[in-house]
Amino acid sequence: MLIGELSQRTGVASRLLRYYGEQGLLDSARNSSGYRVYGEEAVIRVRQIRKLLAAGLTTEMIAEMLECAIGPAAHLDLCPDLVRRLRGELAEVDRRMGDLAQRREVLSGYLGKA
Numbered sequence: 001m002l003i004g005e006l007s008q009r010t011g012v013a014s015r016l017l018r019y020y021g022e023q024g025l026l027d028s029a030r031n032s033s034g035y036r037v038y039g040e041e042a043v044i045r046v047r048q049i050r051k052l053l054a055a056g057l058t059t060e061m062i063a064e065m066l067e068c069a070i071g072p073a074a075h076l077d078l079c080p081d082l083v084r085r086l087r088g089e090l091a092e093v094d095r096r097m098g099d100l101a102q103r104r105e106v107l108s109g110y111l112g113k114a
Contacts, residue, residue, distance in 0.1 A: 003028075003036045010046040017046065023059040025049050025066060047072040056093070061085065 007014045020026040021036070026045055028036040048069040052062045064085075068077045076082060 001038050001040075001042070003038070006038050006042055006046065009043050010050075012046055012050065020046070020049055020059075024063050025059060044072045057089065061089075 003014045003017055006017060017026060021028055026042060026049070028038050031037045045066070048066060049062060052065060052069070057065070065076065065082060068079060068082055069075070070077055
């Protein structure tokens, strides 16, 4: 399928699909006219990418994890390296949440005095 059809089937803009290709997340071939051509598996791959992006992962991390992604829901086959990486990301999210909670408390305190 051409990039326009992949875009239509996944709801992801063609420009973003090209970006995924540049980042090594999505494979394509070229037809005789030079247009990008994708296989059926690209639909699932794009859904996996979107799901992992929604988890706040970077495209660099996703490139490393995609081989562990299974099916359109991007269930991950958790190898030890991936578990370590995800735990690190989760710890970073927890740290940021703590920082935000502290900021919220300070801001709320200012408003409480108003």
